[in-house]
Amino acid sequence: MISKNKHYRGNFLLVLMVVFALIALGSTAFIFLKQEKNIGNKIYPNVYLDNQNFGLKSKDEIVDFYKKKSSELKNTTVTVFYTNEPVATYSAQTLGIKYDGKTTAERAYLIGRSTNLPSKYFQKFLSIFNLKRFDFESQIEYDNTELKDFLALSEDKYNLPAKNALFKFEREKVVEFRKESDGLKIKSNQFLPDFDKIVMSFKTEVSNKKVVLNSEVIKPEIKLSDINEYGIEEFIAEGKSDYTHSIPQRVHNLTLAASKFNGVLIPKGKVLSFNDAVGDISSLTGYQPAYVIKEGKTV
Template sequence: MGLFLLILAFLAIFELSFKEKVYPGVKVAGILVGGKTINEIEDYFEVQNAAFANLAFTFTFEKKIATISGEKLKVGYDSKLLGDQAFLIGRSGNAASALYQKFGKTNLASSYRFDSEALEDFLENFAQQIDIPAQEALFQFSGGRVTAFRPSAPGQALDRGRGKNDFAKLLSPPTSGAIVLEVVSVEARVKTEDVNNLGIKELLGEGKSFFRGSIPARVHNISLASSRLNGILITPGEVFSFNQALGEVSANTGYKQAYIIKEKKTILDDGDATVYAPRVDLKIKNDTPAHILIQARVDTKNAVLIFELYGTSDKRKATVGKPRVWDQVPPPPDLYQDDPNLPKGQNRQIDFAAWGAKTAFDYKVTRPARNASHSEAGGGEEVLQDRTFMSNFQPWQAIYLRGTRE
């Protein structure tokens, strides 16, 4: 009976001694914290957190980079959690387990924290350089042609949740490091096929032509001509005529005089050097299952003319072989033409020397075979075109206008 009372007295004194302190055998991250109060443990780890202030975390997406310090994200030990956990050892669970913990040894693993809101703000700011809103479709039809068109296009958004999770992986323990961010696709709410019933729903093909160095008058003519082709619809089975769609090319229809080649001379005249109506015409037959929409636009900043064809793809694929060049001929000597509009002694180059040559390239168009009779043996493809284009380029001399005006 006396021993029992002695044990009870010991336990009472023990509990009173550790009423607001962690029990003696408790460690946190290998550091003995027994006998300390919660506040003392918190203060200790807050001091240790100073070592994490200079950590640097680099977030990258493609060629974009942003860095933030451990100090701004308040990276470090979760001192409050560690203090609370240490204090609860021996004070929770069943009586037998609690008694063992009071006098046994327990080593708590480190817990780390960061300012979640600060990281979210940082990622949100960085996302301004990354996020691309989805493009909603637009289709307006008037007077037999499409007057306004914008295809739908998916956007992208920074995967903020994944970025946050990947950052957290650098905190066990906290070390400087790099996080490669990813994006998720953002679909348009209004798709191209939703705004028309003509089968115009996807890009079939695109072509670009550069005109850097062209005089302002030619840039004007290119812009004017492209505007007259923009928005044209080619119905299924219809043969599109470039010359017919373009119409008359003259001063009467808004074109400015530009340099053309006439009778082997480069002169200012109405028209364009690459329009040969009515002798030569570009014709395109729409043999696809839906309408084809022509979109033409001019990027004057980058000096490029862009044509896009939209419709319904039948999965055809065009391949162009490697060009072959032979029988190259050097350009003739430079040619000087007297020009009374330029002051005497001033020359202006209006054309550049080019070698002549014979050239050829192979062109093939295929699509998945619709039935066995159209497919090549074992190929599963229907050949729509398979031909070789040949051109004979004449050598061309550099041409200068030579001023004669006194």
């Protein structure tokens, strides 16, 4: 008798559990279908755009929302700086800076509407029963054609090739000499991504922005110290004069004398002899009669 009672009690509990399960399943299905009907062509619940809940909003409402946000950008500017100086300024209207509301709305709308059937109903279930939050970030779009033109002009204006050193020694004279010099190159590949980041920062703060056009130093392949055995490593000084107000004969004589010095290599620890470098000064060596400056006067 006791055994039969236990058997009946066990069956009763099993039936009760099945009934509760069916009720729960039915309630879930009822809520699900009711919510589905309420949603219609609207965004599913728990869909967030830029951390704002757009559940049960229409695509048109999202587009209108981002149109309004785009209008807040129309008076802003982005100024480009190079070596701490402003070199260009672009307005939001010039570049067409605006939120891409249509794409953002479409991404939000696709939650619960996947072409993959299991994925679609799984998203619906998670959304309707508040089991998952779906987050999306809006995007700001703009036309960068003018920026590319600006970069091309900047490269022509600021880019400088590095120059290798020159040193050639013949017949006890330096016949070719040039100290190496660094070049400069605009970081064009970095500028557009940097500009993108600045534009995206409008999402958190609507204000005029600044972006830096960076450059890098290009080192020469050949240094002066690498191509001579005399320990010459740098260019020290240079003297120039055009002798504008001198008579032609004096200009001739000075040019001839200067040519005697050009390329003379002075060994370390030695003294330059002016007389030895210039040599004989006479008509036989090509000099012409001309006045000289003595004690501040021409004679």
